[in-house]
Amino acid sequence: MRAPRARPPGQAQAVGALGRLAEPAAEVVLLRIATDASYTDELRGLAAASLPRTLSHESRRVLREALRVERVPAPIIAGALSALGRAGDRESLPLALRYCLDERPDVVRAAITALADIGEETVTPVLARAAQDVNSAHVTRIQASGALLRLGGSEHRLLLKPYLEHGSPLLQLRALDELIAAGAGPSEVAALLLDRSRALPLRLRALEHLASVGAAADALTAIVDAAGDEPQLRCRAAQALGAQRETRALAVLAGQASSTDAALDLRYRCIEALGTIGGAAALETLSHVAERGKADQLAAAWAARALEQAVSEARR
Incomplete structure (x- = not known):
């Protein structure tokens, strides 16, 4: 087996630039990098995450197969789930649900985002458990709460409220970002702006x-x-x-x-x-x-x- 080679300077920028090209050839190159074990896990994950929203059926199939392999490195899982989620690939729902139970927080968060992006309301019980799991990291719980909101569960706004009032400014910002991503109206955001008791x-x-x-x-x-x-x-x-x-x-x-x-x-x-x-x-x-x-x-x-x-x- 070949050892992964170090990532040359500028390689990540090149991958990012490919992701901004709306051309079929860019998808082919990015998928090749994402599935080539000679590249670093981080670069492969970035290549997968940079794939276009309008993924071909073949690219979706390849990514799903990659996720079915045991012991997949976290950056690759996160990148593949991100791409499949943005593409609205419903066939990857079982995989996203599986990775919601992963022990790696980054993988769990990527799976949660994929579930929300795919937009299948039947997964709300899984997201609700993740949002209320006291053993999960705060960031994961915030993300799960945001995913529930994006799926149309306005009653789940209460799950974000404690984080908007949390002592950590970083968690407050994450909660607000999730609220905004879920379509919070200007009046709701303006109320936070006008409240002088809130952190700057x-x-x-x-x-x-x-x-x-x-x-x-x-x-x-x-x-x-x-x-x-x-x-x-x-x-x-x-x-x-x-x-x-x-x-x-x-x-x-x-x-x-x-x-x-x-x-x-x-x-x-x-x-x-x-x-x-x-x-x-x-x-x-x-x-x-x-x-x-x-x-x-x-x-x-x-x-x-x-x-x-x-x-x-x-x-x-």
């Missing part, structure tokens, strides 16, 4: 999600306007409102940009947002701040630059 990393993650989907402008505006709230959060909310070109936030952004009592970093972000949003009201505020000159030197300079850029943009 959790609130920032909620804000980033809302910003990425262009939702909950009212919540973002409230954060900008909330004196005494976390400065980092307020600045990021102002940025998000600018990126969304949210005209309903103009009054609050203008108020903070004009206020000499507001923190400079917040004023900068609000001025920047006003310049991005543009329009008569925003330009009027920028003009007033820019005219202050030495009396408000930094803000005046920022406003003048934002005003110039906004006018230039409007003329294009």
Whole structure:
């Protein structure tokens, strides 16, 4: 038997690049790497995980056969389950269920994700047991709870609640990510953002999600306007409102940009947002701040630059 060779630098990047190619030839190469014992287990697992969502029947068959072999290394199992799950391969359900009982946490989590991706509701009892198994790692239980939610069991939201309030910020973030992946609405995520009793990393993650989907402008505006709230959060909310070109936030952004009592970093972000949003009201505020000159030197300079850029943009 040949000993696995070391992975040359850049090999993982090449495999990742192949995974982004929507071409049949890429699938062939990735499958060849995934099943070639001369490569490292990690690279083989990465190749399997990088296979396209639209897997051919032959590739699915090969991956299922690979999973039926005894003593398969964990990275290869995880990669193969990931590929089969994304492909919605129902024939691999028994294999995913089998690996839910594996002693390796990474394998169990990959199996749980595959079950959720395949979307077969008959597996909910297995996922429910995994979510409530006190002997399992917290991350595994969170993932199983998220899988249950994705399969349509809204009553399972309660399983994630303790983790959203857990002392570990990492577990809080994992729970929120599962909630978002299960389709949590903007109002539900906004409630976490607005709750000042929550940890800052959790609130920032909620804000980033809302910003990425262009939702909950009212919540973002409230954060900008909330004196005494976390400065980092307020600045990021102002940025998000600018990126969304949210005209309903103009009054609050203008108020903070004009206020000499507001923190400079917040004023900068609000001025920047006003310049991005543009329009008569925003330009009027920028003009007033820019005219202050030495009396408000930094803000005046920022406003003048934002005003110039906004006018230039409007003329294009």
